[in-house]
Amino acid sequence: MNxxxxxxxxxxxxxxxxxxxxxxxxxxxxxxxxxLDETSFTIYSPTRFKRDIIAARYLPAIQKALHELFSxxxxxxxxxxxxxxxxxxxxKQSDFLPGTEEYTFxxxxxxxxxxxAHAAAxxxxxxxxxxxxxxxxxxxxxxxxxxxxxxxxxxxxxxxxDYKVVYIKGDTFTNELIHAIREGRNQExxxxxxxxxxxxxxxxxxxxGRDSTQEEMFHTFNTLYELKKQIVFTSDRxxxxxxxxxxxxxxxxxxxxxxDIQRPDYETRMAIIKNKAIRMGMELPDFxxxxxxxxxxxxxxxxxxxxxxxxxxQDLIGDSLDKNTVIRAVKDIFKEKSDILPTADVIIxxxxxxxxxxxxxxxxxxxxxxxxxxRQIAMxxxxxxxxxxxxxxxxxxxxxxHSTVLNSLSRIESLVKTDPEKAEIIKxxxxxxxxxxx
Numbered sequence: 001m002n003x004x005x006x007x008x009x010x011x012x013x014x015x016x017x018x019x020x021x022x023x024x025x026x027x028x029x030x031x032x033x034x035x036l037d038e039t040s041f042t043i044y045s046p047t048r049f050k051r052d053i054i055a056a057r058y059l060p061a062i063q064k065a066l067h068e069l070f071s072x073x074x075x076x077x078x079x080x081x082x083x084x085x086x087x088x089x090x091x092k093q094s095d096f097l098p099g100t101e102e103y104t105f106x107x108x109x110x111x112x113x114x115x116x117a118h119a120a121a122x123x124x125x126x127x128x129x130x131x132x133x134x135x136x137x138x139x140x141x142x143x144x145x146x147x148x149x150x151x152x153x154x155x156x157x158x159x160x161x162d163y164k165v166v167y168i169k170g171d172t173f174t175n176e177l178i179h180a181i182r183e184g185r186n187q188e189x190x191x192x193x194x195x196x197x198x199x200x201x202x203x204x205x206x207x208x209g210r211d212s213t214q215e216e217m218f219h220t221f222n223t224l225y226e227l228k229k230q231i232v233f234t235s236d237r238x239x240x241x242x243x244x245x246x247x248x249x250x251x252x253x254x255x256x257x258x259x260d261i262q263r264p265d266y267e268t269r270m271a272i273i274k275n276k277a278i279r280m281g282m283e284l285p286d287f288x289x290x291x292x293x294x295x296x297x298x299x300x301x302x303x304x305x306x307x308x309x310x311x312x313x314q315d316l317i318g319d320s321l322d323k324n325t326v327i328r329a330v331k332d333i334f335k336e337k338s339d340i341l342p343t344a345d346v347i348i349x350x351x352x353x354x355x356x357x358x359x360x361x362x363x364x365x366x367x368x369x370x371x372x373x374x375r376q377i378a379m380x381x382x383x384x385x386x387x388x389x390x391x392x393x394x395x396x397x398x399x400x401x402h403s404t405v406l407n408s409l410s411r412i413e414s415l416v417k418t419d420p421e422k423a424e425i426i427k428x429x430x431x432x433x434x435x436x437x438x
Contacts (some may be wrong), residue, residue: 008033103150111268139261144301170206209244
C-alpha cells in the first residue's frame, strides 16, 4: 500500500470514533486518497453528488483527523469524475516546488514595512550571484519572508530553467544531515547543496547551536560564495542576535545585504485584504476590510487566513457579508493571542523535535543530561504558556512529584536569567509552538 493510502485508512479509522458505520460506508466506501503534501490532502469520490456531500458536511472531520495524525492543519481537496486525470496532469507539470505557485512577486503586496526587502529580493532574482550575496531577510513570523524566497525561486526557474534552485528549511537541513551521517551518505548530501546555483534557506536560526550543522553550513557557504552562486537566508532575527551561532557564520551572513521586514501598517493591511479577496473572486465592502485591518494586526498570514475563513463561511452558511457575519466567521482569530493556549502535548512535541528525542523518552525516567534538560524546559514552558498546576505538570511526566517539578522550574528560570544561549533555545522552541497556532 502507498503512504497516501495508508494515511487515508488512518483518517477513516479516526472518523469512525465520531461517525456511524453507516455514514462511513455511505459516503466514503469508494473514496480514495490521491495525494498528500505539506499543506493539502486530496481525495477522490467517483460521483459529483457524493463529492458535494463530503465537501459540505465532512471536511472538518477529515481535517480534524489529519491534525490528530500530523499535529498540523491541512486543506482538504475533493475531486470527482473528470477531475482526477486533470489533477494528475497538473501535478506532473508543477513539479518545481509544488504547492508554492501563488508565491510570486506579482502577488506580494508591497508597503512601507517590506519595501526594502522586496526590492532586494527582486534584484537578486533578476541578477543572481551578481550583488547582495548573501541576502539575509529577517523579521517576525508570518510577514512574508518565505513568500519572497519562493518568489525568487520561481522567477529564477522561469528565466533560467537550467539553474539548480535549492530551497530548504534550517531544521530540515539539520535533520537531513543527521540521516546522511547515519547512513553514510555525506558526499551525496554535500553534492545536493554545494551544487546549487541558487541556495535558499528558510529559518536559518534553527542551525544555531548545532555543531555538525554549522560546520556543514560553513563549508557549503564558502563553496557557493566562491563560485558566485546566489545565497539567500531568512530568519526571525539578525545574525548578531543569534547567540548560539558561530562567529564565523555570523560574519559571513553579514557579508552581503541585511533586509528586515516589519509588521504591516494599516494601509498595507488594507491592501493585503483587498488583494486576497480579489484573487478569491470575492468583493468585500470597505467597512469590513477596515474591520479586519483594525483587528488583525500581527501578520500577513493571519490576514489572509481571515479572508479564507470569511469565504468558507459564506459558501457553507450562505449568509450575507455584514459585520456580525464576519465576527462569527473569524471570532477565534479576533481573540487576543493570550486566549489561544497550546496544549501540553504540543509543547512536548516541539521540545522533542528540537532535541531530536521521542516524547515517550521525555515523559519517562531517563536521566541523561540532555534528556533531563529537555524535560525541565518542557515543564517550564507548560507552566509559562499554559499556567498548568505543578501537580498536573507532574502527571504529564510519569507522575513526578510536586518538588521535582518545582526544582525543574526553578532551574530553568535561573538559566533564562543567567545563560543567554539557553534563553535563546527557549525562545526558538516558543516560536515554533506559537507558529502552530497562526
